[in-house]
Amino acid sequence: MAQGDISGPNSRVVEVMNFLAAHPTESFTLSELAARLGLSIGSAHRLLTTLAEARYLSRHPRHKTYSLGMALVALGQAALAQHRDIDVARREMARLSSELGVQCHACAVVGDELLFLASEGTPQSYEPVNRVGDRRPYMPPLGMVHAAWADPDEQEDYIERAPAALNETVRAHIARSLEVIRRRGYAMSGTGPAFRALRHFTAAPVGHQKDEAYWAGLRQLIADLSEREMQLLDFGEAGRDGISFITVPVFSPGGRVSLELSLSGLPPQLTRSEFERHVERLRAAAAVVTGETHGREPPPVAGAIAASHVAAGMPHV
Secondary structure, rough: OOOOOOOOOOOHHHHHHHHHHOOOOOOHHHHHHHHOOOOHHHHHHHHHHHHHHHHEEEOOOOOOEEEOOOOHHHHHHHHHHHHHHHHHHHHHHHHHHHHHOOOOEEEEOOOOOOEEEEEOOOOOOOOOOOOOOOOEEEOOOOOOOHOOOOOOOHHHHHHHHOOOOOOHHHHHHHHHHHHHHHHOOOOOEOOOOHHHHHHHOOOOOHHHHHHHHHHHHHHHHHHOOHHHHHHOOOOHOOOOOOEEEEEEEEEEOOOEEEEEEEOOOOOOOOHHHHHHHHHHHHHHHHHHHHHOOOOOOOOOOHHHHHHHHHHHHOOOO
């Protein structure tokens, strides 16, 4: 079974809604949705008819295509009222992307996935654009900011999600990265051919992620990443390829990471001073979101996993 798979007939409803949420401005025919999601025509027809009758989906009277329906607007507004940090984040992200000329997005861990909840701006590169509704697996090296402020046991679980092909040296780099991220307050990844391949691969439609072939390909692409593509421990390691993204945490009232705010599509060959300005502005935006939603940053104490690797003699940055 693929990671994140939901068993039972009700999972088909979730799959349809997740797929359309990742394509909010598009519409699809019955046969297209059935093919994308691996459903029989009969099952897809019954499911889409039920959702359309409840106004969760809209059906075009002439083209016979399906898209998100009006009833979801009320649900979305109710969800935003409960998760006010997303609205505040969108405001700050819009300011940030306009000022820096990059793409800014917010995502959260939902189950065993990273869910993209907001996106602003346009990248200054050929990297795939992150869209609201996109999902990524929550496994190393994805979602490191969430793991960096997690409890030691949760960090252990996170590292165990890594593909089996990663050797102990790479796993130690991941553990060390969590300590560095928490100490300095942000994550950053280097650009490279393996990372670009991973970005394009994970931009695949939601329906494709049900196939075991998808997960096998994903695990192999992660295993192909260099350590600098997983996480840069210092700006000087970026080299000529540059930096792919910078990510900072937004904290909840309970002191846990509620959102990751990231800058991507960064201009190539950032100078150190330009990079520091990007980090400073992103951290300031995250601090505003944390403050306005009554969040609090936990004490700056490294996790037990990372600390054990430091004690083992791994280099300090």
